Amino acid sequence: xxxxGKAISNKIKEDLTxxxxxxxxxxxxxxxxxxxxxxxxxxVKSKEKACNQIGIYFIHVKFEExxxxxxxxxxxxxxxxxxYVNGILxxxxxxxxxxxxxxxxLISKTKDVDGxxxxxxxxxxxxxxxxxxxxxxxxVNLLKEYNIDMVGKHAVIIGRSNxxxxxxxxxxxxxxxxxxVCHSKTNNLKEITKxxxxxxxxxxxxxxxxxxxxxxxxxxxxxxxxxxxGKLYGDVDFENVKxxxxxxxxxxxxxxxxxxAMLLSNVVKNYEKNQ
Amino acid sequence: xxxxGKAISNKIKEDLTxxxxxxxxxxxxxxxxxxxxxxxxxxVKSKEKACNQIGIYFIHVKFEExxxxxxxxxxxxxxxxxxYVNGILxxxxxxxxxxxxxxxxLISKTKDVDGxxxxxxxxxxxxxxxxxxxxxxxxVNLLKEYNIDMVGKHAVIIGRSNxxxxxxxxxxxxxxxxxxVCHSKTNNLKEITKxxxxxxxxxxxxxxxxxxxxxxxxxxxxxxxxxxxGKLYGDVDFENVKxxxxxxxxxxxxxxxxxxAMLLSNVVKNYEKNQ
Numbered sequence: 001x002x003x004x005g006k007a008i009s010n011k012i013k014e015d016l017t018x019x020x021x022x023x024x025x026x027x028x029x030x031x032x033x034x035x036x037x038x039x040x041x042x043x044v045k046s047k048e049k050a051c052n053q054i055g056i057y058f059i060h061v062k063f064e065e066x067x068x069x070x071x072x073x074x075x076x077x078x079x080x081x082x083x084y085v086n087g088i089l090x091x092x093x094x095x096x097x098x099x100x101x102x103x104x105x106l107i108s109k110t111k112d113v114d115g116x117x118x119x120x121x122x123x124x125x126x127x128x129x130x131x132x133x134x135x136x137x138x139x140v141n142l143l144k145e146y147n148i149d150m151v152g153k154h155a156v157i158i159g160r161s162n163x164x165x166x167x168x169x170x171x172x173x174x175x176x177x178x179x180x181v182c183h184s185k186t187n188n189l190k191e192i193t194k195x196x197x198x199x200x201x202x203x204x205x206x207x208x209x210x211x212x213x214x215x216x217x218x219x220x221x222x223x224x225x226x227x228x229x230g231k232l233y234g235d236v237d238f239e240n241v242k243x244x245x246x247x248x249x250x251x252x253x254x255x256x257x258x259x260x261a262m263l264l265s266n267v268v269k270n271y272e273k274n275q
Numbered sequence: 276x277x278x279x280g281k282a283i284s285n286k287i288k289e290d291l292t293x294x295x296x297x298x299x300x301x302x303x304x305x306x307x308x309x310x311x312x313x314x315x316x317x318x319v320k321s322k323e324k325a326c327n328q329i330g331i332y333f334i335h336v337k338f339e340e341x342x343x344x345x346x347x348x349x350x351x352x353x354x355x356x357x358x359y360v361n362g363i364l365x366x367x368x369x370x371x372x373x374x375x376x377x378x379x380x381l382i383s384k385t386k387d388v389d390g391x392x393x394x395x396x397x398x399x400x401x402x403x404x405x406x407x408x409x410x411x412x413x414x415v416n417l418l419k420e421y422n423i424d425m426v427g428k429h430a431v432i433i434g435r436s437n438x439x440x441x442x443x444x445x446x447x448x449x450x451x452x453x454x455x456v457c458h459s460k461t462n463n464l465k466e467i468t469k470x471x472x473x474x475x476x477x478x479x480x481x482x483x484x485x486x487x488x489x490x491x492x493x494x495x496x497x498x499x500x501x502x503x504x505g506k507l508y509g510d511v512d513f514e515n516v517k518x519x520x521x522x523x524x525x526x527x528x529x530x531x532x533x534x535x536a537m538l539l540s541n542v543v544k545n546y547e548k549n550q
Contacts, residue, residue: 125399154467162401169444186427192429
């Protein structure tokens with residue numbers, strides 16, 4: 001059975017649209033982009049479109065690549081202090097000369113709708129979730145929407161990034177799953193993935209997860225986004241895996257739309273919290 | 276083979292003593308205790324003794340249980356601002372009426388030698404380790420002292436506390452281990468622990484880990500401290516497990532002394548960083 005992230009995200013967006021309609025002042029998301037990375041351009045456009053769709057005011061701050069660090073810092077501080085702005089997002093990756101880590105952590109923890117600042121990660125770690133990274137949040141919400149039981153289940157995550165693997169491990173522990181984190185150094189990947197009741201791949205490698213690595217009736221979440229000859233593939237060999245599992249996310253149309261929906265949801269929730 | 280935490284901690288303490296001897300001003304640890312919990316009294320005394328032993332100046336701030344929250348807050352702020360103080364530790368547990376979470380997070384991240392503030396947890400989460408909780412740090416150092424290879428190995432942790440299980444998971448991921456976190460809701464504990472190359476139990480239940488749950492030649496780390504009829508036991512059925520594994524920590528004399536050594540080490544390192 002398909003885990004239809006597209007459909008669920010539409011449901012979430014409809015709900016957000018209804019809520020936002022009632023407000024005098026719109027919720028507001030500011031996206032800071034530096035340079036002209038083509039993939040970033042596409043992502044920023046799609047965020048803008050989604051915001052417009054549900055009624056979030058969208059500010060696109062686009063700096064040339066030769067902007068000084070101080071100018072970017074000043075802008076972040078300005079947005080932190082702007083009471084109309086409910087969310088600030090630094091579009092990654094930044095051009096190499098910028099200290100991504102430093103700039104990211106200047107975003108106020110109350111506006112960090114990507115949930116990537118040190119302090120919001122620490123809060124997640126200690127089960128005091130404030131703003132949580134959108135992709136892992138989208139995954140857990142997708143599982144919940146399909147009433148997939150996580151308690152005591154063995155969830156195996158491939159990938160240990162700050163963006164997906166590690167925050168997802170924390171969220172799944174909060175849902176009482178037993179959690180294993182695998183990565184490039186894992187000795188016996190297949191042996192471990194074959195035990196997974198819920199298997200999440202967040203690596204970025206086409207056909208990394210093959211049929212022989214998957215337990216029958218497992219739930220498969222594919223976070224991979226691999227563009228090959230203009231076509232988008234996940235990490236999972238979907239065609240061969242889909243028939244032996246109970247649930248699986250398609251790529252595209254699985255985790256991707258959920259990520260965007262969670263960003264919108266973080267902005268609106270943040271807005272409502274401060275009303 | 277025994278993982279002799281006592282011996283290793285003595286080695287660490289000797290090294291710290293030598294370093295501290297050279298300084299004009301002593302490193303300084305302040306421990307704040309509220310009330311008169313007997314176990315806390317013992318722990319504070321043993322920290323004081325260890326500090327005296329290696330030349331760390333020890334401040335014991337002991338409040339009566341009826342102290343106001345504001346007084347405690349003022350003291351934490353005072354110690355945060357005292358440039359002679361290199362480490363501040365809030366002795367846990369606090370009496371019930373106090374908001375432990377709030378008070379803990381008032382400690383400056385630069386003096387939080389227990390590594391328990393939200394921000395230091397977030398830094399650990401993102402591999403930007405600042406001050407790291409002493410027990411997990413002690414465990415990883417013990418493994419390193421015995422040259423136990425962690426890369427690609429399957430480390431299974433029983434227990435998901437903020438104090439041990441979760442920070443240890445982060446440290447072991449940083450060492451390139453594959454990490455599984457089990458807990459009270461785990462369905463098939465034995466099945467999972469039997470796969471562990473390195474098995475860490477941090478639950479607090481005598482004889483939780485029995486011989487049939489352990490793989491031959493595994494490395495066993497016992498964080499349990501269970502007092503039964505005046506005698507101290509770990510979580511592991513030591514007598515029956517010890518003969519089939521390659522390494523095992525005794526209780527007492529394993530993880531416990533390493534925890535104290537890491538606290539001292541955090542204080543001295545913090546002092547040296549600020550010289």
